[in-house]
Amino acid sequence: MSNPKQMHLCGFMVAGPVVHSHAIWRNPAHETPFLTLPYYADIARTLERGMFDFVFFADRLAISDRYGDSHEIGIGLGDQDATRMDPMPILGAMASVTTHLGLGATRSTTYDAPFNLAREFATLDHLSGGRAAWNVVTSMNDGEALNFGLAAHLGHDERYDRADEFLDVAFKLWDSWDADALILDRARGLYADPGKVHYANHAGTFFRSRGPLNIPRSPQGRPVIIQAGSSGRGKAFAAKWSEVIFALQPSLARMAAFKADVVRALEVEGRAPDAAKVMMAIMPFIGKTRAEAEAKRDLHDSLVDPRVGLSTLAAHANADFGSLPLDATIDEIADTGSKGNLAALRSIAGNGSMTIAEAGRIYGRGIMCPRAVGTARDVADELIAIIDSGAADGFVISPAFLPDTFEDFVNEVVPLLQASGRLRSSYAEGSLRERLAGAGGAA
Template sequence: MKQIHLAAFMIAGNCAHSHALWRHPLGRIDFLEPEIYRTIGETLERGKFDLLFFADRLAISSSFGQSSDVGLRYGDQDATRMDPIPVLSLISAHTKSIGLGATRSTTYCQPYHIARTFATLDHLSRGRAAWNVVTSVNDSEAANFGLTSHLGHDERYDKAEEFLDVCFRLWDSWSAEALVLDKDTGHYADPTAIHAIDHSGDWFRVKGPLNIPRSPQGRPVIIQAGSSGRGRAFAARWAEVVFTVQPDRARLKSFYVDMKSRVKAAGRDPSQCLILPAVMPLSGTTEAEAIDKQRLHNELVHPLVGLSTLSSHANYDFAKHSLDEPLGEISTTGIQGLVESVLRISESQNLTLREIGKIYGQSVLTPQLVGTAKQVTDQMEAMVRDGCCDGFAISPAYLPGSFVEFVDHVVPELQGRGLFRQEFAGTTLREHLHLN
């Protein structure tokens, strides 16, 4: 059986998929301080994780009730998000091997800026940079950039296609041999090995070249999380890691088969696009202890905080509906895959909107793996054996303890079964992930 890959999902703020994260009695609340990120980075590197990556968004959400009050009062997913790039720079200084991924939007950034940022991170981390590409989803973000509304769903991806093409050309504008650095002759670089890109397209005009020599990996590893049809087509062309949230194994397997077939149809090797679904492990020394941990965690979530985040993800105001009635059909412009999953679960279980908010706030539909370290490992192994994924993005229930428990107890189980590495085989993230 193939070895799996492990990523860690993070937000540089008060919560992640878990909206109980900052309230948890075992969790730290110093998410504005550098020490917790240093501790997390060192812990995950000790566990031989391939990478950690930070999700990001560019606004405090005001979708629920057309106000930010609920999200700020209860601490939703957008209440606080520090810029992940400086956080990763800090982690880079205290680690040597683990990959470092940051989210940046193609909707509100410029290609030259993004190419320069990730080339810098790749140099300073000696080849460990990854870019989680997002197209941005809600009107709260648009309002922070002088716009009254957001680009349409497919139009965002059209812009992103050109954006990545420009970035790739900028990263390639310096050849590997361009930097000479001959002190005796005073020859700094070979101008013939550095080229302008002279791009003129529908969205961008960029002359180039980049003002940074080629980085250790050449370009960052590309992460993407598109779940709609258009999003999956984009990922099939560009993504080397696909992050996904699927609420059950059947949907995960369907997603895995579909994405791999799309990658092959795009003319790429499916092994060069890894599917890593989010899971939230809650382990204990006994199964009963783990169940108690899950109960404690889930009871800390207020239904409205889940609905505030769901409104942000969907770019839709769920406050328009009664909390104590089932949710009917709705049309949204946000993250279509997550909204579709919410509607399916709501219909199949006849849930009220209040119940939906509670479930969404507990994990944003991320499956919770509950049991002893052996039982958690059993569940992970079964998903890989069943052809559902190439590994996992571990999402914490509280910090830093969730990662410490996973590294101390689940990782040794995975290693003992030959499912996970004992040591890093290389120095760059591409080497960890076996990417070209």
């Protein structure tokens, strides 16, 4: 009998009061000190104790003020963009309290320069001993453009054209130091071999960069590349560059269809079907009984104002639909921002009858993140069933509350996954990339 397929696990985070769940900061059990360092350090320790492959932080570069052309709802009620601290310093702190946990940050190819990002991730990869990951985004809306002195956001396909060249430049910069360029011969006073450090000399449509990078080659050479594009162009970009593809699909059928699309796109790029691990978002609610788990879910949902979900939805759609009545259908929202998210909402609606108010409730409680609700055994069995169906290679665990969800999952679900041979019981030596490529540890 063949060994059961092991799954990869990621902890999904935002450096602020909201992740997918808009109820996190309203946790009635305790405060959520999202502006403090110990909060993030404790989460990192918990995820490493649970044998997670990595944590990654989603990020955006603007508040949400598309809904009603105002920041009143987003700031007043605390939407997903009301506060987002820079995740890179937080990952540096997480690196200092962990040994194996991979460390991923979101950075935009639309509002940064390749040299800056190449330098940031090379630094993180060195300091973490080969655990850095970059969640590549092209950014979503005009609010971000305005913060960088532009009148409007670039068009969807143009953003991806820029992103393709951005990664090309970044890879050249990471490769500008050969692996053996650093000599550090103290007796002879030789620091590095100049013949093994190369200029990039890139001159393209969007970027010019001479290089070389002013940091020696890092343990992984470059960070693990994560991508979450769900449009056709986004999937093609992910198939070209990514080693991990994060997807938020609201049903098993959509998970399977997404995975099949990824495999086809990888084939077009000449890559193996398993060259990029597809990891699906799941929000678990775990109880001693199913009734207890359902009560946790219902309490969580009761804390979400539909209007706060609409504020985040407007930001993702890059559309101000605040003038539309709440009983209007989501088909009246323009496809200008995150096209994949709107398509997923419409798939839930089926016949297009979902109202804007209903969409706000769904978005506020978890941005369409599917839930696994039940006992630890129920949740473990559901994850295993998805893996065995071939619809995913692993899961991005999205918390309903912090640190509560991660602690419940690690304490109760992880031991069941380990006992079934579906999750490592110890970390193997090596980099994050090596762990993702292989089994990653002892079953």
